[in-house]
Amino acid sequence: MELLHSGLKLRQLQVFREVLRVGSTRRAATAIGISQPAISQHLKQLEATLGLALFERSANRITPSREAWELLRSVDAALTSLDRLEASVVEIKSEDKPRVAIAASAVFGFITLPRVVGAIRAKTSSSVRSMSGSDEQVREYILTGQADLGISRLPLDPRLFDWAPIATARNVCIFHPEHRFSARSHIVAEDLIGEAIIDIDPQFSTHQMNINALRFGGVEPDIVIEYDANGHEVGFVSAGLGVSITNEIVAREYAAFKVESRPFEPSALYHYVAVWQKGRVFSNVLGASLEALVPAFAANSEAIRPLIPK
Known part of the structure; x- marks a missing residue:
């Protein structure tokens, strides 16, 4: 599978992440289920595609460079998003009830999020996963596809996020x-x-x-x-x-x-907003979740009428 127009291959990124996770090409080969020479070949192809020296090689040992560790975070986020996409497809095909993941500061679990979950459950058969973290972590959850909706504060990057004001x-x-x-x-x-x-x-x-x-x-x-x-x-x-x-x-x-x-x-x-990934197409369940979330946080539930993406 080729990603975008850069020539990056999904397998190359999976191999790269696994090598950095386990610390050697031998252990990565065992974990992924391919040969060690194949692991080495994928890494060389990735370096050639990116134009970066990601490893220092000596004898039978490779050592990740500083650039490799910097790249790992982005690669891990991208692969996590793909994992989330795969899970979503499986969920769509299955007969299981859909689940909505909402990320917010843990403090909102005292009063507001229970109110939101109650409203979601009253309108849909969905289960809800509540994820907690700082504003930065909430944004990361959204970008990596781990959360469908989040509660955060402005400013946000409009190239990455869409949002509706809540309070x-x-x-x-x-x-x-x-x-x-x-x-x-x-x-x-x-x-x-x-x-x-x-x-x-x-x-x-x-x-x-x-x-x-x-x-x-x-x-x-x-x-x-x-x-x-x-x-x-x-x-x-x-x-x-x-x-x-x-x-x-x-x-x-x-x-x-x-x-x-x-x-x-x-x-x-x-300025608090409900936030989601830029360009996200909303299902009926996700739309109902946003409709439940916005007035629950707003000081006056009639003051803000969110635009639900179609």
Whole structure:
């Protein structure tokens, strides 16, 4: 099977991935079920097609180059997508109920995604697979075909994705109901002076915005706990260990916890969207899933009417 117009062969990519996975042409030959000379020939053909030296050869040993390891990620994503395609064809041919895979931050599993699944089940006989991860992981799940729909935030690359808007959100401060902030209508950065802060990992822009606001005022924040994914902070806040900054959409998921929230300034504006792979043709089941997902996340279910791809 030839891929695109580059002359790449599917078998070459499968061999390449297996060699890097198992560490030798001998073990790759055993795993795939072809001879070791055939493995070597596929690798040489791949290098010739790409114009890249993917391996350093010495005696009976080959060592992957830096370019080989960089290429592996793209190859693995492409082959995973093909595996997903094959599974989809099998599913279409079978009499099994279709399944929809939805990727989103794990925090949405508290309230919103159960509501979405309930609506999907009410309209279709489909089962749902819920996949969790960061925005970057959600996009990866979509691109590799592991997820049909995802919940992410803009910006997104319009060359790779289509999307429907579902909600916008601003920052809020969450805290224990008995905290002094309960008497306030809103919270500003200066109010955090002297407060124990439960803060998201420094890699996130939210962290930089909140912490920089304090440092601009000459105050070093008292960070008592750092967490790396939305949802991890609410247990600490409800236990009275500190306050935290998140956004309105995430804060809605904490309705069952012992926390309150107030608007926080300075604030950013977050644009949440339902996202899928560019050019994806929607089945009836997938269309029904999007119709269930969008209003479940929207602040006003009548405010947004998504365009379902035909």
